[in-house]
Amino acid sequence: MNLKTAYKRVNLFSQGQRLIVIVSVVMSFFAVGILYYTPLPLMIIPTALGLNYLLFRRLIVTKKIRTIVTKSLRPTIWIGISLFYFYSVYVIGKMSIAVFIICVALSSLIYGVISYFETQSQPNLLVDNILTILFILLSTSLASLLVSYWHWPAALVMVLLWVTNFLVALWWLLDFTNNPQILAALWGFVTLEMFWLASRWSVLYQIPNVPFILSQYSMIITALAYGWGGIYYHYKQRTLKKTIIIEYLAVTVVVFIVLVVMNRWTGTG
Numbered sequence: 001m002n003l004k005t006a007y008k009r010v011n012l013f014s015q016g017q018r019l020i021v022i023v024s025v026v027m028s029f030f031a032v033g034i035l036y037y038t039p040l041p042l043m044i045i046p047t048a049l050g051l052n053y054l055l056f057r058r059l060i061v062t063k064k065i066r067t068i069v070t071k072s073l074r075p076t077i078w079i080g081i082s083l084f085y086f087y088s089v090y091v092i093g094k095m096s097i098a099v100f101i102i103c104v105a106l107s108s109l110i111y112g113v114i115s116y117f118e119t120q121s122q123p124n125l126l127v128d129n130i131l132t133i134l135f136i137l138l139s140t141s142l143a144s145l146l147v148s149y150w151h152w153p154a155a156l157v158m159v160l161l162w163v164t165n166f167l168v169a170l171w172w173l174l175d176f177t178n179n180p181q182i183l184a185a186l187w188g189f190v191t192l193e194m195f196w197l198a199s200r201w202s203v204l205y206q207i208p209n210v211p212f213i214l215s216q217y218s219m220i221i222t223a224l225a226y227g228w229g230g231i232y233y234h235y236k237q238r239t240l241k242k243t244i245i246i247e248y249l250a251v252t253v254v255v256f257i258v259l260v261v262m263n264r265w266t267g268t269g
Helices: 003-037 041-059 065-092 097-118 125-148 154-173 181-201 216-236 242-262
Strands: 203-206 213-215
Touching (some): 003 041, 003 065, 041 065, 065 097, 065 154, 097 125, 125 154, 125 181, 125 203, 125 213, 125 216, 154 181, 181 216, 203 216, 216 242
Antiparallel strands (some): 203 213
């Protein structure tokens, strides 16, 4: 590799990074403008789709629409779920406008991180694990809010919930599993069944001194994802031991006990 070629590669990479930052900032401004100043919060969806398409059309060498859509799908779903979740909490009255703007900025920052890693050839397992937990926590909490506060049809929410959790599990499993479709579909059905049961008695609560509304269902699903996912990962890596199984199961059991016994429920339905 000569110096000219190396310079071009570094320059293109830095341009890609700058482009991701610019689009993330534009996304945050559009989000605040649409969600706070207009009565049409769902307009953020086509806006995010448009910005995502323009971003990945410049970042990806190929111009095939299928490839562009596939690469931009995860950041698109993240921005849609996170922004509508924060907007819901803001509308309910558990978040000030200043905190709402900070949350929108944080959501856009994570969007930029996801977009960056979608353009990399090698996955980052630690980042994928964190993003997976965030995806599951926010998507399941939003599902509870859509039914209990926004009064969306339960059937529609269940379809969206299955699709989201199927894709989240699929993205995570792709890093170390050859045929992850069946496991991802099964995980989607687990979240669906538990959501149907939890919808009989919707329980929402707020973390002390933090303006986030989470559901009992979302915490249970997140604990299951952490426990089952950790055990399965170590099994595939051939590093599974009894101590690891006990550790993950213990964390899951502790979360269940805290949720059922020690928390103060702030709402029932």
